[in-house]
Amino acid sequence: MYTNFCVNCHLLNGKGVPKTSPPLAMSDYLMNNIEESIKGLKFGISGEISVNHEVYNNVMTVQGLSNDEITDVMNYILHSWGNSHDKLITEEEVSGIEP
Numbered sequence: 555m556y557t558n559f560c561v562n563c564h565l566l567n568g569k570g571v572p573k574t575s576p577p578l579a580m581s582d583y584l585m586n587n588i589e590e591s592i593k594g595l596k597f598g599i600s601g602e603i604s605v606n607h608e609v610y611n612n613v614m615t616v617q618g619l620s621n622d623e624i625t626d627v628m629n630y631i632l633h634s635w636g637n638s639h640d641k642l643i644t645e646e647e648v649s650g651i652e653p
Contacts, residue, residue: 555627559617568635574612576605579635588628589651592643595624597653621649 557566560578564570568579578584583605584591593599598616602609619627625645632639 555619555623556630559619560627560631563614568631568637573608574610576603576608576610578631578637580606580637582606584631585637585639588632588639588643592624592628592648592651593653595619595627596621596648596651621645624648 563575564578565575568577570577570579576583583603594614595617596619599614600612602611604610622645625643625648628643628648631637632643
């Protein structure tokens, strides 16, 4: 899922594109804003966010992923590139998140 939907902006190494697409690797935003990150995958993101002390102000469009696909992507990025989350995201958790 990551390769099909995320790699163009966040790259294979999760480091993103400076000034354009924030990193997912070792991302303070990701690790401190799990629910907001899930919302971004479900509903898109626009406006300013701060990731690792750098401001990004771009648009991430809705990717059209199902709840189980979002669950898979979130668990992949939360456990890749030096990220470590103490629990797995569940499909029930994802399906319960509203805009």
